[in-house]
Amino acid sequence: MKILCSVATRGRYFSTLPMVLEAIINQTRKVDKLVIFDDNDEPKDMREESLYQNLFWQLAAKKIEWEWLFAGKKGQHHIHQQANTMGYDWVWRVDDDAVPECNVLENLAKHINDDVGAVGGSVLNPPHMPEYLKATGLIVNIENEPNIQWGLIKDVKEVEHLYCSFIYRAGVCDYNLGLSRVAHREETLFSWSLHHKGYKLLAVPNAVTWHLKNPQGGIRDGSKMEMFEHDEQIFKNILKHKDNTIVVLNSGLGDHIVFSHVLPSVRNPLVFTCYPEVVKGSSIQEAQRMFGDIDCWNIYKKMAQWNWKGSLEDAYRKLYL
Secondary structure (H helix, E strand, C coil): CCEEEEEEECCCCCCCHHHHHHHHHCCCCCCCEEEEEECCCCCCCHHHCHHHHHHHHHHHHCCCEEEEEECCCCCHHHHHHHHHCCCCCEEEEEECCEEECCCHHHHHHCCCCCCEEEEEEEEECCCCCCCECCCCCCHHHCCCCCCHHHCECCCCEEECCCCCCEEEECCCCCCCCCCCCCCCCHHHHHHHHHHHCCCEEEEEEEEEEEECCCCCCCCCCCCCHHHHHHHHHHHHHHHHCCCCEEEEECCCHHHHHHHHCCHHHCCCEEEEECCCCCCCCECHHHHHHHHCCCHHHCHHHHHHHHCCCCCHHHHHHHHHC
């Protein structure tokens, strides 16, 4: 079971990022690889900095494979999606201002099972004092209650969405790349999609990460209110149809004919189509307006990702059933 640790960073070379990397290095359960995605407008070569030379030396001494990649300045959802498709079994996503205690990865990984899609612990926000919070973790209550990860967690609790930092089963669901650069709600949408796919999401005790929010820098540095409003509308559209299986057929006539054999088995489908005379549904333009990104429903992209050797019909079944 190989776990990739992914850290997206922007504007925090000399504030919280070194603390985060030191915490990852000193985990009781070592990561199989650490990748730092540098999303700075003016990236620098950290190999020339004595602070980072020491961190890189520690990584080498502990035989932790690592890589520093320069990101595309499109937002953290693009970074997370890249990590999601790098071929590892699980990904541990860690923000550049989220400092995990030394036992976090070990205690999260203890809960990995065949029916589990993601596991998260407490993500505490100083200077607020840690406490136990009353929260259901249900997606319908997201506007009316605190996130369970904002407090201490007493017992393992099954939830429907996770926040900020957690481990997840890679390559099962996609991050929504239609969100703006600020990627508001990206982790909520992603973790909930794993739940919607049928996997358990767990909030677990004894795995505390300290969210040392720094007003300077951050992956959302330079954001604008209209970006958040754009992303919030996509979130609301997806939440409105949470009981549907969203089907987007942005493909050819033959693909529609093949999918028509699968459609009767799809649970409560909400369909968007190019050929409504073959498969009834709304337009592809409407899908783009509502959900932002529709590439996650591109069956040929998914088959390439899966290295698919079976039939097109069976690929549709894997995607939608």
